[in-house]
Amino acid sequence: MKTLVIIVHPDMQHSRVNRLWMDSLMKEDIDIIDLYALYPESKINVATEQERLLNYDKIIFQFPFYWYSSPPLLKQYLDEVFLYNYAYGPEGTKLKGKSFGIGVTVGSNEADYSEEGSNHFTLETLLSPFEATFNYIGANYLGYYAQYGTAYNLTDEELIEGNKVYITFVK
Numbered sequence: 685m686k687t688l689v690i691i692v693h694p695d696m697q698h699s700r701v702n703r704l705w706m707d708s709l710m711k712e713d714i715d716i717i718d719l720y721a722l723y724p725e726s727k728i729n730v731a732t733e734q735e736r737l738l739n740y741d742k743i744i745f746q747f748p749f750y751w752y753s754s755p756p757l758l759k760q761y762l763d764e765v766f767l768y769n770y771a772y773g774p775e776g777t778k779l780k781g782k783s784f785g786i787g788v789t790v791g792s793n794e795a796d797y798s799e800e801g802s803n804h805f806t807l808e809t810l811l812s813p814f815e816a817t818f819n820y821i822g823a824n825y826l827g828y829y830a831q832y833g834t835a836y837n838l839t840d841e842e843l844i845e846g847n848k849v850y851i852t853f854v855k
């Protein structure tokens with residue numbers, strides 16, 4: 685199964701977690717694209733990206749959690765790449781049967797992402813628009829892997845342990 689990780693971080697230079705994940709994916713020879721590096725002016729080449737996806741069975745979107753969602757370039761990517769008669773519609777079967785997953789880094793701690801916690805919603809619920817999108821295009825949803833607590837006191841040991849689990853999730 686061929687895997688692509690689409691990384692979407694607007695400030696990779698100052699990233700701790702997504703940068704480590706990206707470096708580890710490259711060391712493991714897993715195909716990646718860094719969407720903000722590829723399109724610094726946010727002008728996505730739609731034909732190139734549609735063609736690219738055809739080569740993969742498994743696609744992971746990796747991003748930092750920003751305002752309970754993804755950074756904006758991923759929303760733009762979905763709007764512009766997952767088009768009628770490509771991803772949906774009578775001829776839109778190109779992504780059908782592929783598997784999609786999410787790798788997300790989250791500032792708050794896991795306990796904050798529960799109905800009783802400070803954010804009032806689980807991460808599963810907050811990520812459900814992605815799940816609905818994959819469902820709509822006839823793809824399989826692999827779920828998500830989250831590294832919580834990145835804005836608090838995440839230790840290097842926890843980070844390295846989480847990185848290992850993430851690589852296994854991607855593979």
Ligand SMILES: Cc1cc2nc3c(=O)[nH]c(=O)nc-3n(C[C@H](O)[C@H](O)[C@H](O)COP(=O)(O)O)c2cc1C
Pocket residue numbers: 693698699700701702703748749750751752753789790791792834835
């Ligand atoms: C604009 C912005 C919005 C953010 N929104 C959230 C949020 O809604 N929930 C949360 O837990 N963390 C939030 N954070 C924290 C990021 O998720 C955190 O900085 C990121 O996961 C760290 O990953 P990195 O080391 O790869 O940059 C936000 C950070 C920024 C800059």
